[in-house]
Amino acid sequence: MLRRTVAxxxxxxxxxxxxxxxxxxxxxxxxxxxxxxxxDRAELLAGLHPSQHPGAGRYYVPVGAVYTRTPDGLPVAxxxxxLSGGREVGVGDFLRTYDLAAPGALAPLPADLxxxxxxxxxxxxxxxxxxxxxxxxxxxxxxxxxxxxSATAAVPTVSPSVSxxxxxxxxxxxxxxxxxxxxxxEPAEHVAQASEAEPDPDPAPEExxxxxxxxxxxxxxxxxxxxxxxxxxAPTLARRVYVAxxxxxxxxxxxxxxxxxx
Numbered sequence: 001m002l003r004r005t006v007a008x009x010x011x012x013x014x015x016x017x018x019x020x021x022x023x024x025x026x027x028x029x030x031x032x033x034x035x036x037x038x039x040d041r042a043e044l045l046a047g048l049h050p051s052q053h054p055g056a057g058r059y060y061v062p063v064g065a066v067y068t069r070t071p072d073g074l075p076v077a078x079x080x081x082x083l084s085g086g087r088e089v090g091v092g093d094f095l096r097t098y099d100l101a102a103p104g105a106l107a108p109l110p111a112d113l114x115x116x117x118x119x120x121x122x123x124x125x126x127x128x129x130x131x132x133x134x135x136x137x138x139x140x141x142x143x144x145x146x147x148x149x150s151a152t153a154a155v156p157t158v159s160p161s162v163s164x165x166x167x168x169x170x171x172x173x174x175x176x177x178x179x180x181x182x183x184x185x186e187p188a189e190h191v192a193q194a195s196e197a198e199p200d201p202d203p204a205p206e207e208x209x210x211x212x213x214x215x216x217x218x219x220x221x222x223x224x225x226x227x228x229x230x231x232x233x234a235p236t237l238a239r240r241v242y243v244a245x246x247x248x249x250x251x252x253x254x255x256x257x258x259x260x261x262x
Contacts, residue, residue, distance in 0.1 A: 039065035042077035046239055046260035048098050056097045066116045070261075078116040079258040090252020091243055095128070103243040104130030110240070113259045121257060125242035238262070 036044075042065040043049040050059045064080035083090055095102065103126035114121040239260040246253040 038067040041075075042067040042079055042260075045075055045077040045262050046079055046258050048079065048258065053098060058093065058097060060094060060097065064117050064119065068116070075262040076112075077258070077260045078113050079256075079260075080117050080119065080121075081256040081258075083252060083254050083256065085246070085250030085253030090250075091245070091254045091256075092252060094256065100241060101129040103128050104132050107242065109242055109257060110259055113257060117257070121255075122244050125244035125255075125257065128241035128243060 039062065040049065043062070044052070045067070048060075050056070053059070060081050060083070062079045063082045064078070066078040067075070069075050081094065083094060091103075094100070105127065106124045107127040107130060108124045109121055239258065242257045244255045244257070246255065
């Protein structure tokens with residue numbers, strides 16, 4: 001009876017100790033979650049951790065991740081993603097998953113990024129969010145020549161006045177008769193028949209020249225030059241993402257490099 005009582009007591013004691021040990025471990029680890037690795041720290045610093053994008057449905061695992069600190073003590077993360085491309089996995093899906101902008105102009109990769117990853121990184125790649133270079137057209141003013149109307153003085157046409165040529169009324173001169181014996185016949189009366197001159201026609205009225213209005217010349221229009229707005233460069237960000245497409249791979253295949261500082 002004594003042995004049985006001691007055995008049962010030992011079993012109960014060991015069970016209580018085991019339960020207390022399990023509870024103590026749970027109490028010490030509760031709320032801490034999984035242990036973070038350098039890759040988790042780098043993704044969290046760059047804002048590309050799955051916990052920061054809930055509901056995305058697909059996440060990408062970097063093939064290279066480095067989490068370190070600068071000489072000033074500032075945390076810095078370097079990430080390298082390799083996308084194989086295809087119908088579902090590619091640059092477009094990567095940008096949509098992490099809410100990133102479209103790639104822009106080519107930019108050189110930071111020297112410390114290539115040194116930290118130690119791979120075959122290219123010298124330059126398309127920077128995400130950088131402005132796309134566009135050829136700025138030179139504003140050439142188009143001057144439309146304005147034909148100045150020439151003021152032509154109106155020359156009045158004056159009809160010459162018809163001046164009637166006076167017709168001289170010829171009056172025959174009386175020729176003295178030679179002296180002779182008087183003739184008993186009736187003396188011949190020399191009657192000067194004055195031919196009545198026809199009335200002169202009324203002279204045509206002189207035409208008064210009508211002054212033609214001189215057109216007012218139109219002033220030449222001055223061309224207005226509208227300056228082309230120069231694109232403002234993107235501000236310096238704490239996170240820089242570079243996309244290097246792989247022309248030899250499938251559509252959407254690329255290498256993505258990330259540098260982030262805290």
